[in-house]
Amino acid sequence: MMDRDTWLEIFHTVLSNPLRTGLTGLSIALGIFILVVMQGLGAGLETGVKQTFGDDAANLMEVETGNAQLAFRGRKPNRRIELHNADEQAMRSQMDSVPAWSRLVYRWGSTVRYGNEQGSYGLRGVDPDQREIGQVNVTAGRFVSDRDIAQRRKVAVIGGQVLADLFPRGTKPEQAVGSLVQVRGIQFAVVGTFNQSGSRWENRSVYVPFSTAQQLFSNSDVVSRVAIGTGEASIDDTRETTTSLTGWLKDRLVVHPDDAEGVWVDNRNEQAEMYRQIFGGIRLFVWFVGMMTLLAGAMGVANIMTIVVRERNKEIGVRKALGATSGSIVAQIVQEAVFLMLISGCIGLLAGTWLLQGIAPFVEHEFFSNPRVDFRSALLALGVLIFVGVISAIGPALRAVSIRPVEALRDE
Amino acid sequence: MIELNSIRKAYQTGSQSLIVLKGIDCTIEEGELVAIMGSSGSGKSTLLNVLGLLDDFDEGSYVLNGQNMDGLSEKAAARYRSDFLGFVFQSFNLISYKTALENVALPLYYQSVPRKERQARAMAFLTKVGLADWAEHLPNQMSGGQKQRVAIARALIANPSVILADEPTGALDSVTSDEVMALLKEINSEGITIVVVTHENEIANQCDRIIRLKDGRIEGANA
Numbered sequence: 001m002m003d004r005d006t007w008l009e010i011f012h013t014v015l016s017n018p019l020r021t022g023l024t025g026l027s028i029a030l031g032i033f034i035l036v037v038m039q040g041l042g043a044g045l046e047t048g049v050k051q052t053f054g055d056d057a058a059n060l061m062e063v064e065t066g067n068a069q070l071a072f073r074g075r076k077p078n079r080r081i082e083l084h085n086a087d088e089q090a091m092r093s094q095m096d097s098v099p100a101w102s103r104l105v106y107r108w109g110s111t112v113r114y115g116n117e118q119g120s121y122g123l124r125g126v127d128p129d130q131r132e133i134g135q136v137n138v139t140a141g142r143f144v145s146d147r148d149i150a151q152r153r154k155v156a157v158i159g160g161q162v163l164a165d166l167f168p169r170g171t172k173p174e175q176a177v178g179s180l181v182q183v184r185g186i187q188f189a190v191v192g193t194f195n196q197s198g199s200r201w202e203n204r205s206v207y208v209p210f211s212t213a214q215q216l217f218s219n220s221d222v223v224s225r226v227a228i229g230t231g232e233a234s235i236d237d238t239r240e241t242t243t244s245l246t247g248w249l250k251d252r253l254v255v256h257p258d259d260a261e262g263v264w265v266d267n268r269n270e271q272a273e274m275y276r277q278i279f280g281g282i283r284l285f286v287w288f289v290g291m292m293t294l295l296a297g298a299m300g301v302a303n304i305m306t307i308v309v310r311e312r313n314k315e316i317g318v319r320k321a322l323g324a325t326s327g328s329i330v331a332q333i334v335q336e337a338v339f340l341m342l343i344s345g346c347i348g349l350l351a352g353t354w355l356l357q358g359i360a361p362f363v364e365h366e367f368f369s370n371p372r373v374d375f376r377s378a379l380l381a382l383g384v385l386i387f388v389g390v391i392s393a394i395g396p397a398l399r400a401v402s403i404r405p406v407e408a409l410r411d412e
Numbered sequence: 413m414i415e416l417n418s419i420r421k422a423y424q425t426g427s428q429s430l431i432v433l434k435g436i437d438c439t440i441e442e443g444e445l446v447a448i449m450g451s452s453g454s455g456k457s458t459l460l461n462v463l464g465l466l467d468d469f470d471e472g473s474y475v476l477n478g479q480n481m482d483g484l485s486e487k488a489a490a491r492y493r494s495d496f497l498g499f500v501f502q503s504f505n506l507i508s509y510k511t512a513l514e515n516v517a518l519p520l521y522y523q524s525v526p527r528k529e530r531q532a533r534a535m536a537f538l539t540k541v542g543l544a545d546w547a548e549h550l551p552n553q554m555s556g557g558q559k560q561r562v563a564i565a566r567a568l569i570a571n572p573s574v575i576l577a578d579e580p581t582g583a584l585d586s587v588t589s590d591e592v593m594a595l596l597k598e599i600n601s602e603g604i605t606i607v608v609v610t611h612e613n614e615i616a617n618q619c620d621r622i623i624r625l626k627d628g629r630i631e632g633a634n635a
Contacts, residue, residue: 318501406467
């Protein structure tokens with residue numbers, strides 16, 4: 001049925017009033033364009049945010065302390081709350097077995113020196129489980145080990161940026177392993193290197209054993225933070241753990257139950273869940289707006305097809321007199337509408353893709369990266385176009401079918 | 413070829429019913445060239461529409477080519493029109509954006525004849541009506557007489573048993589009218605039944621028989 005005559009019919013309809021067709025097509029193209037661009041920007045935002053935060057595993061919770069704001073059990077407000085080794089050990093023993101557990105002690109702005117080069121980096125004293133919890137990507141050598149902790153060894157695992165800054169240009173990670181560096185003036189042996197893709201500040205850190213860091217750099221038995229891996233636990237389980245652990249900690253560290261700032265448990269599962277919901281919402285919103293725009297375009301097509309049918313009242317009557325069936329008339333009008341939708345839709349799709357590709361190199365940002373149209377969305381958009389095209393043609397087509405040949409011929 | 417028995421037809425205009433055909437009985441034999449005459453409002457166009465299966469009727473029976481045409485579905489009517497009937501209209505009703513050749517070929521499109529064969533047959537019929545050189549012209553580049561000849565070629569292409577012509581010379585001057593009538597007579601001489609609706613005596617007199625309509629009834633038939 002789709003032979004040259006069918007195409008001629010379609011081209012004639014589409015070209016008989018170029019301005020009208022152009023404007024209608026523009027509304028469709030714009031609809032798809034907006035859908036594609038918004039979808040691409042949404043994907044870019046998601047990629048960017050995931051790159052910035054995503055390297056940290058989502059399945060962990062962190063215990064941190066701060067300044068208690070409320071007076072409690074005879075203690076003054078605005079007092080510093082600290083988590084000591086004894087508290088940490090008590091916390092650990094009262095919890096059920098956890099998949100991963102790491103104490104942390106931080107020293108920001110620690111000077112690290114290699115030969116004549118030096119720089120300021122984040123120093124992190126950690127337990128071996130930090131590798132799993134923080135999803136540390138070790139590129140050479142090894143991570144902090146249990147023996148390092150037990151013997152308080154002066155060993156360091158350095159980030160990719162530290163390696164690039166301090167070591168001669170072109171030094172490979174495995175070449176750096178075994179060399180000696182000065183950390184806050186104390187000599188450490190480099191036992192490993194790591195590299196976190198897409199995260200600049202992670203790569204500007206140095207991991208050392210927790211016990212070593214506490215002894216050398218802390219002068220106290222304070223634990224800055226405890227990171228607890230939650231493994232495969234469900235979001236509800238982690239919520240429960242968070243609540244019970246927070247209650248236990250507040251009781252032990254004498255913090256008012258309503259005090260939000262004395263000690264808290266930061267459940268990253270919750271954040272990951274929040275991101276999931278936010279991006280799910282953004283995606284839904286994008287499709288909703290896109291669909292509404294398309295709907296407006298589809299109304300335009302329905303309108304143009306109604307006018308076309310009215311203008312061709314007589315022609316349709318003549319065709320029926322010459323043997324055209326209702327089916328062939330409907331097919332013709334639906335084909336015309338779908339053709340118009342598809343052509344304008346593809347223009348919008350190409351323009352949107354082109355724009356996204358064009359701007360991609362210039363919009364790289366911490367929270368925004370690689371905006372793009374994925375193939376599935378494009379296919380889905382085209383499917384929607386065909387569907388909407390058919391829907392928009394049904395009304396006018398039924399009108400054309402209801403034209404009786406004699407009425408059309410009388411219309412002079 | 414055509415048998416009409418007590419055909420009645422009324423149009424509903426608002427609350428009133430206007431009876432247009434008040435019982436038409438007539439027979440048209442195969443190979444006849446018949447004129448239907450009558451003043452405006454006599455029902456002659458309605459009768460032609462009924463004959464052409466373009467409009468239905470309320471009562472009576474219509475047998476075309478031995479088949480009963482009573483209560484046809486729209487689809488069946490389209491098929492019979494396509495198989496048995498060819499139409500020639502006063503205002504030609506050519507499709508303006510199609511060339512003469514494409515216009516002539518159109519009925520075959522609806523019979524799913526392959527494009528090449530359609531083109532070849534359309535060319536043959538255009539040659540027959542003397543317009544082979546005008547095949548690629550659009551209707552608005554042609555004179556009235558030429559357009560009507562294209563329309564006649566289009567009516568002929570599906571090899572119909574009957575050609576129904578509604579005022580075929582109504583929009584033409586007397587010289588081209590005669591040319592068109594000569595063409596119709598030539599086609600008739602090849603055995604195709606032709607029914608011409610006209611109000612011009614000169615045209616009607618060139619036919620084998622005249623059916624005169626007045627107020628929805630047949631006045632009398634001349635041989």
